Amino acid sequence: MSADMQGHNSAVGGIAVEKLRSYIERWEKLDEEKRAISGDQKDLMSMAKADGFDVATIKQIIRMRKKDPNEIEEQETLLDIYRRALGMG
The missing domain is CATH 1.20.5 (Single alpha-helices involved in coiled-coils or other helix-helix interfaces)
Known part of the structure; x- marks a missing residue:
């Protein structure tokens, strides 16, 4: 070569x-x-x-399990506040 x-x-x-x-x-x-x-x-x-089973819900649970519990709590709190602000609950 x-x-x-x-x-x-x-x-x-x-x-x-x-x-x-x-x-x-x-x-x-x-x-x-x-x-x-x-x-x-x-x-x-x-x-x-x-x-x-509802696939969208399963996928949401999978995403949540990857997050820190504090992050999930904060997100759920904000979601609740926004829902109440819009008269949804």
Whole structure:
């Protein structure tokens, strides 16, 4: 292999080609896994819906479980204030 070809495989313009290729391929693999997981999540929500659960409410509960309890309390307090201000409760 010529020196030019060997340099082309290992670095181009100061870029480590194999390392770059590795990052791109890892990203692509993670992207495939993310699509598969997203499909699994959709299937799970379809099963929950078929069992009579409200999917929007389930998703809201999931979002809430990710939050700090103080943040949830503050949000619920504001929601209550806004509802009362609008004569909704």
